[in-house]
Every structure is written in structure tokens, then in C-alpha cells.
Amino acid sequence: MSHAIQERPVGSRAASSSGLTRGGLPRWAPAGIAALSVALGVGTGLVADLHSKVQWGLIAALLFVAVTYGASAVVENRRQAKDRVATSMVWVCFVLAVIPLLSLIWTTISRGLKVLDAYFLSHSMKGVAGFEPGGGVYHALLGTIEQVLLATLIAAPIGLLTAVYLVEYGRGPLAKAVTFFVDVMTGIPSIVAGLFILTTWNLMLGFGPSGFAGSMALAILMMPVVVRSTEEMLKLVPNELREASLALGVPKWRTILKVVLPTAIGGISTGVMLAVARIAGETAPIMLLVFGSQLINDNPFEGAQSSLPLYIWEQYKVGSADSYDRAWAAALVLIAFVMILNLVARGIARWKAPKTGR
Amino acid sequence: MAFTPTQTDTAPPVSASKGSTGRAGDKIFSGLSKGSGILLLVIMASIAAFLTYRASIALSKNEGNFLTTFDWNASANPPVFGIAVLLFGTVVSSIIAMAIAVPIAVGIALFISHYAPRKLAAPLAYVVDLLAAVPSIVYGIWGALFLVPQLNGLNLWLDEYLGWTYVFDKTQVGVARSLFTVGVLLAIMILPIVTSVSREVFLQVPRMNEEAALALGATRWEVIRTAVLPFGRSGVISASMLGLGRALGETMAVATVLSPSFLISLHVLDPGGGTFAQNIAAKFDEANEFGRDALIASGLVLFLLTLLVNGAARLIIARRKEYSGANA
Numbered sequence: 001m002s003h004a005i006q007e008r009p010v011g012s013r014a015a016s017s018s019g020l021t022r023g024g025l026p027r028w029a030p031a032g033i034a035a036l037s038v039a040l041g042v043g044t045g046l047v048a049d050l051h052s053k054v055q056w057g058l059i060a061a062l063l064f065v066a067v068t069y070g071a072s073a074v075v076e077n078r079r080q081a082k083d084r085v086a087t088s089m090v091w092v093c094f095v096l097a098v099i100p101l102l103s104l105i106w107t108t109i110s111r112g113l114k115v116l117d118a119y120f121l122s123h124s125m126k127g128v129a130g131f132e133p134g135g136g137v138y139h140a141l142l143g144t145i146e147q148v149l150l151a152t153l154i155a156a157p158i159g160l161l162t163a164v165y166l167v168e169y170g171r172g173p174l175a176k177a178v179t180f181f182v183d184v185m186t187g188i189p190s191i192v193a194g195l196f197i198l199t200t201w202n203l204m205l206g207f208g209p210s211g212f213a214g215s216m217a218l219a220i221l222m223m224p225v226v227v228r229s230t231e232e233m234l235k236l237v238p239n240e241l242r243e244a245s246l247a248l249g250v251p252k253w254r255t256i257l258k259v260v261l262p263t264a265i266g267g268i269s270t271g272v273m274l275a276v277a278r279i280a281g282e283t284a285p286i287m288l289l290v291f292g293s294q295l296i297n298d299n300p301f302e303g304a305q306s307s308l309p310l311y312i313w314e315q316y317k318v319g320s321a322d323s324y325d326r327a328w329a330a331a332l333v334l335i336a337f338v339m340i341l342n343l344v345a346r347g348i349a350r351w352k353a354p355k356t357g358r
Numbered sequence: 359m360a361f362t363p364t365q366t367d368t369a370p371p372v373s374a375s376k377g378s379t380g381r382a383g384d385k386i387f388s389g390l391s392k393g394s395g396i397l398l399l400v401i402m403a404s405i406a407a408f409l410t411y412r413a414s415i416a417l418s419k420n421e422g423n424f425l426t427t428f429d430w431n432a433s434a435n436p437p438v439f440g441i442a443v444l445l446f447g448t449v450v451s452s453i454i455a456m457a458i459a460v461p462i463a464v465g466i467a468l469f470i471s472h473y474a475p476r477k478l479a480a481p482l483a484y485v486v487d488l489l490a491a492v493p494s495i496v497y498g499i500w501g502a503l504f505l506v507p508q509l510n511g512l513n514l515w516l517d518e519y520l521g522w523t524y525v526f527d528k529t530q531v532g533v534a535r536s537l538f539t540v541g542v543l544l545a546i547m548i549l550p551i552v553t554s555v556s557r558e559v560f561l562q563v564p565r566m567n568e569e570a571a572l573a574l575g576a577t578r579w580e581v582i583r584t585a586v587l588p589f590g591r592s593g594v595i596s597a598s599m600l601g602l603g604r605a606l607g608e609t610m611a612v613a614t615v616l617s618p619s620f621l622i623s624l625h626v627l628d629p630g631g632g633t634f635a636q637n638i639a640a641k642f643d644e645a646n647e648f649g650r651d652a653l654i655a656s657g658l659v660l661f662l663l664t665l666l667v668n669g670a671a672r673l674i675i676a677r678r679k680e681y682s683g684a685n686a
Contacts, residue, residue, distance in 0.1 A: 189607020251384050
């Protein structure tokens with residue numbers, strides 16, 4: 001999603017206020033009605049003693065839509081009124097989507113900062129009972145980083161090569177099948193990927209829980225995402241570059257390695273980073289395969305490990321005030337981790353945007 | 359990365375014409391890339407095969423009816439388990455999520471593609487995409503510790519004024535750890551994917567169609583109703599199905615919010631119920647080897663369900679792509 005959205009001029013706002021029409025609401029009308037309905041919503045909430053702020057918001061939103069329609073129908077005409085209602089509905093939809101995001105981020109930051117400090121980041125839960133204060137997240141952070149790194153090492157090459165196959169070589173039914181199943185694979189529930197590794201690696205081959213088992217499940221979830229984004233990026237590489245290289249007698253595989261991939265490397269690494277960010281927060285497969293541990297285990301190939309999402313889940317299940325604090329703090333660490341990956345990905349995309357030659 | 363003609367040291371034309379190294383390299387490289395493509399297919403096939411194998415072991419020993427038993431005692435002897443409640447809970451919570459998320463997502467997509475001030479559109483799209491980057495477990499604890507208390511009031515209100523619909527009749531007291539709350543949370547979680555796919559489709563509406571509508575004197579809403587929505591309908595349908603696929607398979611958000619029970623009740627505000635993924639997460643720790651097989655059997659049903667939904671969504675998108683050649 002790195003390309004900017006194409007923007008286009010939309011129906012001009014001035015149509016309703018031009019001299020030819022019967023008359024229009026002033027330009028400040030939407031803002032005024034919005035302020036009025038928010039005030040009325042809060043007022044009703046206070047007077048009727050409604051506890052939930054959700055209700056206040058709903059009342060304000062409904063008032064806004066109703067008042068807009070009424071005012072516009074009286075001053076303008078019914079078509080304009082419908083248009084205004086549609087506009088306000090669309091605005092309401094957007095505000096509705098932003099509220100949970102802000103609330104989630106605000107809650108996580110305000111409650112997570114309580115126990116988040118250097119001690120929390122550098123200590124494990126060894127010897128700390130769930131309901132006690134203290135302890136830290138170091139073992140989980142280490143586990144997450146190792147598992148995600150291993151998963152990337154498995155998934156990135158396979159995903160990259162598959163994308164190269166689809167763009168540079170793929171013709172016929174096999175390529176069609178791969179494209180279709182890559183798309184379907186993006187929708188595999190994470191817990192199913194976990195169950196698959198469980199049946200093969202643990203139940204059939206008899207290995208115990210380990211960070212590596214978790215990484216394999218994460219790799220399954222990551223592969224289709226990498227294929228998708230890499231494919232898009234490779235398609236953006238202008239054909240002239242390929243043709244120029246081939247015309248100079250460079251074999252196709254060297255053309256791909258030396259010309260096509262370097263040209264698209266920015267977009268490809270962005271895609272990989274976004275995929276990493278996506279799997280870093282997966283809990284379900286880790287729960288089935290890595291088992292969880294309170295101790296520092298820096299070997300992902302042997303023994304139970306922990307990971308940030310799993311740690312949050314464990315602390316949530318303990319259910320005491322102190323463990324909730326730890327869960328929020330770990331959630332803050334996890335969100336920060338994912339957001340940093342996201343920002344780095346966007347940074348790379350901007351820094352090395354593919355030159356399309358147009 | 360500029361490719362300049364001076365960089366011919368890689369393979370001079372003379373040697374390339376008879377160079378067997380180039381061809382061998384080509385064979386190896388194309389083989390490798392084809393191989394990884396095939397590997398992906400093999401992984402998909404083996405997921406289905408291995409899950410089916412373990413599931414068949416579990417089903418052969420099941421004393422209950424896999425489809426109709428309202429119970430999950432897979433670790434008991436003899437094991438009795440059935441997916442009726444899980445199937446019901448999964449479908450109901452996903453339907454609630456869709457009912458809330460799809461209209462709002464279409465609204466947001468329209469907002470970003472047609473309403474937002476130009477300079478704001480790209481950052482706003484990014485903000486919505488950020489919603490997708492938040493890990494599901496964080497949604498889970500936010501839902502359980504923040505959203506559930508917030509929704510209590512709404513639940514009481516729905517019960518009071520819409521209780522006559524049976525669906526919104528709240529028959530048990532208690533906090534809102536219900537399928538309805540799960541649906542609301544899932545709706546928030548699938549908003550970004552439905553929004554971003556719909557937005558892409560809306561941006562592809564042929565400019566001529568919109569301008570023609572405007573030229574006939576249509577208001578912005580009439581442009582959207584007559585030009586944008588008809589063009590984007592199949593895109594929105596497939597976007598919703600992608601969202602549905604996500605909602606069906608969501609584990610942690612459901613596991614944290616729901617207080618599970620093995621009852622089927624259409625009173626969606628009552629606590630209780632369960633979903634496939636939530637049940638696997640909740641029962642896995644205490645399951646013995648046989649219990650695990652039973653959970654794998656339920657996982658297989660979930661896998662097939664999401665496969666069906668996602669496959670259908672992709673087929674709709676693919677069919678649309680063929681038609682859209684005319685708009686290039």
C-alpha cells in the first residue's frame with residue numbers, strides 16, 4: 001500500500017451555494033450542527049444520567065444526522081438534504097473508526113506506563129508469582145525476536161522465490177493455482193497453522209515444544225504476505241530494464257538477480273517488514289507450540305520459550321491488578337515493536353521507491 | 359538503482375551465446391523459484407491432509423455426534439464432543455461483526471476516496487491501516503478490560519428497548535462477556551481490511567462515469583449511488599468476505615472477551631457460547647493426546663470454513679479483474 005492514493009476532484013461544494021439555486025445553508029452549517037448535537041448529546045447524557053459514554057456519542061451522532069436533514073430540507077431541497085445526510089453519515093463512519101483506535105492506544109499507553117521501566121525490560125518472571133508485583137518481560141521479548149527472526153529466515157526466501165516465479169516465469173495452470181492458493185493462504189487462521197505444525201512436528205515427529213516450532217507456524221502465516229507484496233513490487237519494475245539487460249546478453253537469472261531485484265528491493269523489504277510486523281503479534285500458534293516459560297531461554301531450538309503476545313495472555317489469565325499492569329506494559333512494548341517495524345518499512349519504501357520510468 | 363550500459367562485465371555477449379553456465383544457472387534458478395511455488399501448494403495440501411488424518415482418529419472414537427452434541431469432553435473416557443455450539447457461536451459472532459463492520463467500512467472507504475479533503479486522504483488511509491497493525495491479543499485485553507464495562511450500558515439499553523426482538527433479550531444478569539460484545543470487537547478488528555479493499559475498488563471507478571453523473575446535475579451522493587456503488591458492488595462483497603474469513607478464525611480476542619459455555623442461545627446479549635478458535639485455545643492446555651485430536655478435528659472444520667469463504671472472495675475479485683480491462 002505504499003503508493004499514494006490517487007486523488008481526484010469530486011463534485012464541487014459550491015454547487016449548492018451558487019446563485020442559481022434556491023438558497024443554501026452557510027458554509028459553517030455542518031460544523032455548527034456538529035457542535036450543537038455534541039452539546040445536546042452530552043447534555044442528554046448528563047441529565048438522563050447515562051453511564052456509558054458510548055450512548056452519549058450515539059445520541060450526538062443521531063442528532064447530527066437528523067438536524068442536518070431537517071435544516072437542509074427546509075432551506076434547500078430534498079436532494080440536497082439527502083446529499084448532506086450521506087456526507088454526515090460518511091463522516092460519522094470515519095469518526096466511529098477513529099474512536100476505538102484512539103481509545104485503544106490511549107488505554108495501552110496510560111495503563112502500560114505504570115510499570116514499564118528499565119527493570120521491566122531487563123528481567124524475567126523467574127521467582128515472581130503471578131499475583132505479585134515485580135518481574136519483567138525480558139524473556140518474552142527475547143523469545144519474540146528469536147522466533148520472528150527464524151520465521152523470517154524461512155519465509156522470506158521462499159516467498160521471494162515464489163513471487164519471482166509468478167512474475168518472471170509463471171505461465172499456465174501451475175502459476176494460476178499458485179496465485180489462487182497464495183491468496184487463500186493469506187486467510188488461514190493462525191490457530192490452524194499452529195495445529196498443522198503440532199500434528200506434523202510434535203505429534204508425528206515427536207519433538208517437544210520449542211521456539212522453532214512456533215517459527216515454522218509463523219512462517220506459514222508470513223509466506224503468502226511476502227509473496228503478495230513482492231509480486232506487486234516486481235510487476236512495477238519496467239520491462240525496458242529487463243529487455244536492456246537481456247539484449248546485452250545477460251542470462252535471465254542474472255538479469256533477475258542483478259537488475260530486477262535490486263530495482264525493487266525497497267518495496268520488497270517494506271513488504272517483508274510489514275509481514276514481520278503482522279506475525280510478531282500472533283498468539284495462537286505460539287500458545288500451542290512454544291508453550292510459554294517464566295525463565296530466560298535463549299535457545300529457540302530446545303525447550304519452552306515465551307513471547308510477548310503469549311506473555312500478555314498469561315498475565316491476563318492470572319487476573320490480579322499487578323498482572324494486569326504487566327499485561328498492559330507488555331502490550332505497550334509489543335505495539336511499540338510492531339509500530340517501529342511499520343515505520344521502518346514506510347521509511348524504506350519512501351527512501352527506495354522503485355523508479356517506474358514514467 | 360540505475361542500470362547503465364557500462365555494467366556489461368557480468369556476461370559479455372560473446373560468451374553468452376555459447377556459455378553453458380548461463381543456461382545452467384537459468385535452469386537452477388527457474389527450478390528453485392518454481393520449486394518454492396510448488397512448496398506453497400504442498401504446504402496447503404498437507405495442512406488439509408494431516409489435519410484430516412488426526413481428525414479421523416478422533417472421530418472414530420467419538421461417542422457423541424460430532425455435528426449435534428452440545429458438549430466437549432474429548433479428554434474423558436469415552437470421549438464425547440460435538441461442534442454444534444462452536445459452529446453456532448462462530449457464525450453468530452461473525453454475522454454480528456459483519457453487520458456492524460461492513461456499512462461502516464464502506465462509509466470510511468467512501469470518505470477516504472470521495473469525501474476527505476485531498477491532503478488528508480492519504481494520512482487518513484494510513485491511520486485506518488494502523489488499526490490492522492495492532493496485534494489481536496492487544497485487542498483482546500482492550501476488549502476484556504475496557505470495552506466490556508463500556509458496553510454494559512449499551513447492553514441494558516438494547517435489552518430495555520429492543521428486548522421484544524428476542525435476540526436482544528438479556529435473560530441473565532452479568533457483565534457483557536457475550537457473543538454480541540465479541541461481534542463488536544471483531545467488527546473493529548476487520549474494519550481495516552474491508553475498508554482498504556473497498557477503497558481500492560472505489561478509486562478504480564472510471565472517471566468518465568462520475569463526471570457524466572456530475573454533468574447531469576447529480577449531487578455528490580447521487581454520483582456515489584449511481585456511479586460508484588454499482589461499480590464497486592462486487593469489490594465490496596469480496597472485501598466483506600475477506601473480513602468474514604478473518605472474523606471466523608480470530609482466536610485471542612474471542613478467548614479473552616467471551617465467558618464460554620456449551621449452550622446455544624439466540625439471546626446474543628447473554629454471556630456464553632463459544633467459537634472454534636476460542637475453544638481450541640481454552641481447552642488445549644488441559645487436553646490429553648486424544649483431546650488434542652478432537653481439537654484438531656474442530657480446527658479442520660474451521661480451516662475448511664475459512665477456505666471456502668476466502669476462496670469465494672478471491673474468485674469474485676478475479677472475475678471482476680477480467681471485466682475491468684475495459685476501464686484501463
